[in-house]
Amino acid sequence: MLSLVFALFAVATSAWAISWPLILDAGSTGGNVWIELTYTIHVPQGPPSTVTTGPWFFWCGLQPQGGGVVQPVLQWGEDAPGYVNPNAPFPHIWAMVLWDVPASGLNNDVSRISNGVWAAQGDQIANSASFNSGFWTQTASVISGQATGASTSTNITANQYFHDDAAHDGGANFFLCESELDGQQTNQWNFPVLFTDIFIRAKNSNGVQALCASARPFSDGNGFANMTGFSMFDANTCHFASLVLTPP
Numbered sequence: 558m559l560s561l562v563f564a565l566f567a568v569a570t571s572a573w574a575i576s577w578p579l580i581l582d583a584g585s586t587g588g589n590v591w592i593e594l595t596y597t598i599h600v601p602q603g604p605p606s607t608v609t610t611g612p613w614f615f616w617c618g619l620q621p622q623g624g625g626v627v628q629p630v631l632q633w634g635e636d637a638p639g640y641v642n643p644n645a646p647f648p649h650i651w652a653m654v655l656w657d658v659p660a661s662g663l664n665n666d667v668s669r670i671s672n673g674v675w676a677a678q679g680d681q682i683a684n685s686a687s688f689n690s691g692f693w694t695q696t697a698s699v700i701s702g703q704a705t706g707a708s709t710s711t712n713i714t715a716n717q718y719f720h721d722d723a724a725h726d727g728g729a730n731f732f733l734c735e736s737e738l739d740g741q742q743t744n745q746w747n748f749p750v751l752f753t754d755i756f757i758r759a760k761n762s763n764g765v766q767a768l769c770a771s772a773r774p775f776s777d778g779n780g781f782a783n784m785t786g787f788s789m790f791d792a793n794t795c796h797f798a799s800l801v802l803t804p805p
């Protein structure tokens with residue numbers, strides 16, 4: 558049930574979201590798609606103590622055409638099925654969880670949800686999502702701070718969750734990063750969320766540099782997305798040194 562609720566939130570536009578997309582245009586790129594994403598998220602402070610409704614999610618992910626999303630998510634106010642570090646000796650506020658939210662009607666509309674990784678404020682968590690030979694694999698691993706060493710991973714059969722096409726390449730032309738805040742107190746979001754070392758790799762180089770080079774800091778009224786330090790890691794791979802999502 559929770560996963561179904563999440564699926565609805567994840568595919569619909571959330572009530573309160575700053576959302577940064579990079580969409581490879583199918584026509585002008587000859588059907589190029591993203592096949593790998595890595596990023597590090599820096600665990601922020603918790604929501605203000607007055608906030609009792611949620612959940613609040615911060616994430617970057619890849620969306621296959623036809624719906625659904627592959628997304629390592631830092632979440633508050635939403636339980637994971639279990640935790641890899643249930644006795645972590647710090648307040649259990651934020652957990653990193655790997656979600657595969659299926660396209661509508663696939664996998665009985667049930668998301669694959671990994672066990673969570675509790676992480677403390679200031680911890681850095683390295684995340685990846687990659688498509689390889691019909692499988693989507695995700696990993697999350699705490700690389701510094703109090704939860705260092707805690708990790709989780711998933712590996713799913715892509716066509717069980719997402720629509721396939723003749724290219725059999727995962728079909729994920731849509732990258733995005735988002736603050737996805739649900740509940741009635743989203744206007745109390747009052748802290749920045751920092752992402753670093755963002756690498757987004759495409760199947761080939763078609764359209765990649767032009768698309769990524771066009772990214773500019775912006776606001777959509779629900780917050781600010783400020784990406785900095787763009788470079789091409791290689792011809793197929795965009796790199797951004799950082800992204801900060803901040804409240805309006």
Ligand SMILES: *[C@@H]1O[C@H](CO)[C@@H](O)[C@H](O)[C@H]1NC(C)=O
Nearest residue numbers: 689692693694711712713714
């Ligand atoms: C994912 O699972 C498939 C099928 O069991 C396996 O062939 C593949 O090596 C796995 N990939 C990873 C990264 O674990």
Ligand SMILES: *[C@@H]1O[C@H](CO)[C@@H](O)[C@H](O)[C@H]1NC(C)=O
Nearest residue numbers: 774775781782783784785801
């Ligand atoms: C984006 O972040 C950079 C580096 O922190 C800062 O210098 C710049 O003013 C910010 N730009 C906007 C539009 O917020």
